[in-house]
Amino acid sequence: MSRIEVDTTRLPLLLGDLRLPAIGRFWLEIAERSDREGWPAARFLATLAELEVAERAQRRIERHLAEARLPLDKTLDSFDFTHVPMLSRARVAAIAAGDAWLSKGDNLLLFGPPGSGKTHISAAIGRALVETGYRVLFTRTTDLVQRLQAARQQLALEAAITKLDRYDLLVLDDLSYVRKDQAETSVLFELIGKRYERRSMLITANQPFAEWNKVFPDPAMTIAAVDRLVHHAVVIEMNVHSYRQKAATTRKNRGASIRSDNQNTDAAISQQNANKTLASDNLVRQSSHPSAAESPS
Numbered sequence: 001m002s003r004i005e006v007d008t009t010r011l012p013l014l015l016g017d018l019r020l021p022a023i024g025r026f027w028l029e030i031a032e033r034s035d036r037e038g039w040p041a042a043r044f045l046a047t048l049a050e051l052e053v054a055e056r057a058q059r060r061i062e063r064h065l066a067e068a069r070l071p072l073d074k075t076l077d078s079f080d081f082t083h084v085p086m087l088s089r090a091r092v093a094a095i096a097a098g099d100a101w102l103s104k105g106d107n108l109l110l111f112g113p114p115g116s117g118k119t120h121i122s123a124a125i126g127r128a129l130v131e132t133g134y135r136v137l138f139t140r141t142t143d144l145v146q147r148l149q150a151a152r153q154q155l156a157l158e159a160a161i162t163k164l165d166r167y168d169l170l171v172l173d174d175l176s177y178v179r180k181d182q183a184e185t186s187v188l189f190e191l192i193g194k195r196y197e198r199r200s201m202l203i204t205a206n207q208p209f210a211e212w213n214k215v216f217p218d219p220a221m222t223i224a225a226v227d228r229l230v231h232h233a234v235v236i237e238m239n240v241h242s243y244r245q246k247a248a249t250t251r252k253n254r255g256a257s258i259r260s261d262n263q264n265t266d267a268a269i270s271q272q273n274a275n276k277t278l279a280s281d282n283l284v285r286q287s288s289h290p291s292a293a294e295s296p297s
């Protein structure tokens, strides 16, 4: 090997050229320690390499957190699992680890009345997945539909949908707020078709499938969309009362009149939910996939 002229004063420049910012910041400190403690050269080099790799992973996660557009403060730590008995912490932890379901492109469908915690838990799952190294995009379904429609008008729908492939998980919040009369929602159908069995989606909605005819242009498209979504999906119905209402009630120290009001609302919501669940069961059965509502492995 020919002799290389070594000029350590050029190190900051060289490390900058090589895009090794962590080594750039730490090499002097580590070099001094290495000299003091008499490290073998290999240990010195390996220590610097480890630092750079660790920082790179951290930067990647920060980038992915920024691109995920998750609502702030909605984390697993701040989620009160006692409010949602059908959703155990262990089950959510398994989902939030990603692995099996994301690699298969399986879906997660969360249903529940307003305030039941769907947005909170789906954002929390999204955040946990990003921190594990996955790429996630959290969006209100209406916002994404608008984006895709704009792309379609520019004849770039296919490209826009393909671009979403970079995300291991798309969280579509509030699907049932999309209305076919507001917009041409078949873009949503195309998205569902494109991701089917390849890339995962987490969809939240107030109503299980029964009301989705209001979302898609025609019943055949609704059935086809539901069919693809539930084929490899975990369906969780969060039939609990509004957490906001619970918080407000607690704050008011449970006055007698509030209590009886809530009981009336509770009864109404329970009845509503019972009806909806029945309707969704029918639709799932129609879609002829008996495995649709199974629990996660």
Ligand code: ADP
Binding pocket: 074, 078, 079, 080, 081, 083, 084, 112, 113, 114, 115, 116, 117, 118, 119, 120, 121, 243, 244
């Ligand atoms: P949804 O999306 O089902 O309408 P949200 O997730 O927006 O409900 O919940 C409404 C509010 O209550 C939010 O501020 C949310 O953080 C809070 N919340 C809901 N469920 C829980 C829970 N189980 N633990 C802690 N906060 C909750």
Ligand code: MG
Binding pocket: 118, 119, 120, 173, 174
């Ligand atoms: Mg919500």
